[in-house]
Amino acid sequence: MPDVRGRLRGPVALVGALLTVVLLAAPAGGAVPAGPAPLESIPTFDVVLTLRTDGILQVRETITYDFDRGGGHGIVRRVPFRHADRLFDVRGISASSSTGAPARARTLKLLHDVRISVGDGRHKVTGRQAYVIEYDVAWAFTPYADHDELVWDAIGTSWDVPIANAAVRVEAPMPLRHAGCRAGNPGLTTRCARDRDGPYAVDFTQSGLRPHEGMTVRVRLPKRAVAVAAPRYAPPHWAGTWPGTAALALALGAVALAARRPVPRRGTGGVLLACGALLTIADAGDDVLAHGPWAFSLGDRCAAGLAMMIMGAAIACARRPGSAQLAAGAAGED
Structure with missing residues (x-):
């Protein structure tokens, strides 16, 4: 088999060297300077x-x-x-x-x-x-x-x-x-x-x-020079503790297991998706209602909801038509 890579290496290096020389020799504003750019x-x-x-x-x-x-x-x-x-x-x-x-x-x-x-x-x-x-x-x-x-x-x-x-x-x-x-x-x-x-x-x-x-x-x-109201605070955007974060990490790690048999029924994935979405919305909704749309705080309920949504999506994808044929084909090749 001819060494195509070896034949092309020389011409490519030559073209690169020529382009470098042209760029260094060209004026900073191009061949025909068009005047300074607008400066606000x-x-x-x-x-x-x-x-x-x-x-x-x-x-x-x-x-x-x-x-x-x-x-x-x-x-x-x-x-x-x-x-x-x-x-x-x-x-x-x-x-x-x-x-x-x-x-x-x-x-x-x-x-x-x-x-x-x-x-x-x-x-x-x-x-x-x-x-x-x-x-x-x-x-x-x-x-x-x-x-x-x-x-x-x-x-x-x-x-x-x-x-x-x-x-x-x-x-x-x-x-x-x-x-x-x-x-x-x-x-x-x-x-x-x-x-x-x-x-x-x-x-x-x-x-x-x-x-x-x-x-x-x-x-x-x-003190008392002006009427100072008590400061207002909002919880941080991510307020999850280690249990919620661990549940989310375990859900991400368990996605690969959803492709193995036996796979839960497809309806199970839909139920997990719906429940997870409800938990996530409920976790953010109370802060949004109190302080506006950008004062949301996501805690352990949101982490659990996201974990359920991840698992539900993995189960739904594993039960798609054609996934069984792909798994069967892979087993036949083995």
Whole structure:
């Protein structure tokens, strides 16, 4: 038999070397440069955080977004309503534009964030546009034995574009003696520049933020300075203990046994599937009804339900028409 692989090895290596030379010699933008690609950015991002006496954090964001010559249909701001197991109530959302850009606000609650889409999908805007987003946040303060505290990421870390200049102003009904700010990634932060504007307001600034870098403000307040409601918590999304996890692992390991004889009747698989689905829905349903569709928690009942569904599906597949013939053919070959 001719050695086809040996004959092709030389030509393939030659073609690869030629392609490498061509790619290294070619200009970075191609044979005919078409000019720089559109580069979006946020020239300015100004936030005012007002700490109200009723325990509500009032937020006003003024975002100047440069769509460059490529244009866009608006911006998307993601505000967290859940951090780990801690819940926040983001409400009273409104938007406007001082540059006349479409500023209709549409909201969608995702797994951990409230997605605020500002703009119009039918109308495209170009250049620099200014948007104002306002909303209130409840359950944002954390009570301690000797003080109350607010920790809030003022601009978020979901922006895919750089932010040239960001400013966060904190206003309170009492003197702000303990207020700080850190900027950057969660694990690599720098201290923000600070400028006090009287005893009741503090300004923090930061320039040159890269994509997905934020500004986190921490304010420490004396007890009873504001009415702090008890924080709200939701159970973790996976709350299963070792028995439920073990049952799920055993079900996965027992799938191979479903193909052996004798196989339970096909109706058994359907019953297991139905019961497993009911257990899974019941486990997630109570949390969903109490806190919304993204506050679900899956525990041991869900693990048992998934185990039953896995076994039911394995039995149903093993009882399919043709599976017996395949098993018989394999036995005949042996």
